[in-house]
Amino acid sequence: MPTLGSKELVALLAYLLEAKSVLIPEIAYPTYKVGALLAKAEVIEVGIDAHTWPDRADLAWINSPSNPTGRVHSKAELEAALTWVRKSGATLASDECYLPFTNGIQAHSILEIANGDNRSILALHSLSKRSNMAGYRGAFVAGDSKLIARLLEIRKHMGMMLALPIQNSMAIALSDHSHVEMQAGKYQTRRVVLAKALIEAGFKIEFSEAGLYIWCSRDESDWQSVAWFADLGILVTPGSFYGVKGDRFVRIALTASDENISCAASRIFEAIKHDK
Numbered sequence: 001m002p003t004l005g006s007k008e009l010v011a012l013l014a015y016l017l018e019a020k021s022v023l024i025p026e027i028a029y030p031t032y033k034v035g036a037l038l039a040k041a042e043v044i045e046v047g048i049d050a051h052t053w054p055d056r057a058d059l060a061w062i063n064s065p066s067n068p069t070g071r072v073h074s075k076a077e078l079e080a081a082l083t084w085v086r087k088s089g090a091t092l093a094s095d096e097c098y099l100p101f102t103n104g105i106q107a108h109s110i111l112e113i114a115n116g117d118n119r120s121i122l123a124l125h126s127l128s129k130r131s132n133m134a135g136y137r138g139a140f141v142a143g144d145s146k147l148i149a150r151l152l153e154i155r156k157h158m159g160m161m162l163a164l165p166i167q168n169s170m171a172i173a174l175s176d177h178s179h180v181e182m183q184a185g186k187y188q189t190r191r192v193v194l195a196k197a198l199i200e201a202g203f204k205i206e207f208s209e210a211g212l213y214i215w216c217s218r219d220e221s222d223w224q225s226v227a228w229f230a231d232l233g234i235l236v237t238p239g240s241f242y243g244v245k246g247d248r249f250v251r252i253a254l255t256a257s258d259e260n261i262s263c264a265a266s267r268i269f270e271a272i273k274h275d276k
């Protein structure tokens with residue numbers, strides 16, 4: 001089912017499913033929580049390991065590779081989430097919008113793990129990331145066909161259909177993979193350039209093996225780090241935006257141009273020289 005960007009469904013899913021309790025990762029893209037709050041559902045922050053999740057809930061979100069951490073779920077972790085959903089009676093929504101950017105690391109869609117039994121699972125994908133088409137607002141969800149038929153029925157009365165020219169552009173973009181590899185290569189090159197400077201400046205990089213971001217900490221408050229970067233003219237996001245456990249981290253996006261990423265790395269190296 002096409003969606004108006006994946007954010008739209010992330011925000012609406014709990015409401016559309018009439019979920020009363022929603023599990024979200026303890027460090028996560030904020031819209032999972034926003035969606036649960038819009039639905040007036042209870043928000044329960046959980047760790048990655050589904051063995052530790054409460055027995056019952058109506059909806060659970062997973063996100064691999066993660067925004068903001070770049071962490072990739074192992075096959076075993078996805079299997080545990082699937083086992084949980086079979087027992088709990090919940091819907092498992094897997095936000096896979098960064099799956100095309102894994103830098104050779106083995107990453108799996110929940111649909112692959114489910115191996116054809118898609119009951120109660122949904123996988124969200126987005127052309128915003130895969131094909132750099134954020135302005136098109138083109139995304140889609142795949143999975144449990146009964147569940148999707150139900151969502152489709154309600155959504156058409158909400159006017160949430162995607163314009164045909166956008167659907168046609170999505171079909172063209174999805175039929176080509178070379179531009180995705182080219183884009184993935186660019187992100188990886190930027191990651192290496194910036195990571196070198198960050199490590200030199202005393203930042204510890206955690207996860208960040210995939211996706212679009214570097215998640216790092218200098219063991220100080222996130223806002224202290226944000227201020228240090230801001231003095232250099234570099235804009236980063238405080239980790240606390242993604243959950244209290246992120247409050248000693250910052251997230252740095254690799255979406256700036258190659259030139260600006262190199263410039264940021266040079267400024268960091270210059271600043272270290274002055275600090276010494």
Ligand SMILES: Cc1ncc(COP(=O)(O)O)c(C=O)c1O
Binds near residue numbers: 007063067126128
């Ligand atoms: C994890 C995650 N999911 C969903 C989205 C929404 O993207 P879009 O609505 O452009 O598809 C984002 C955007 O940053 C994101 O980071």
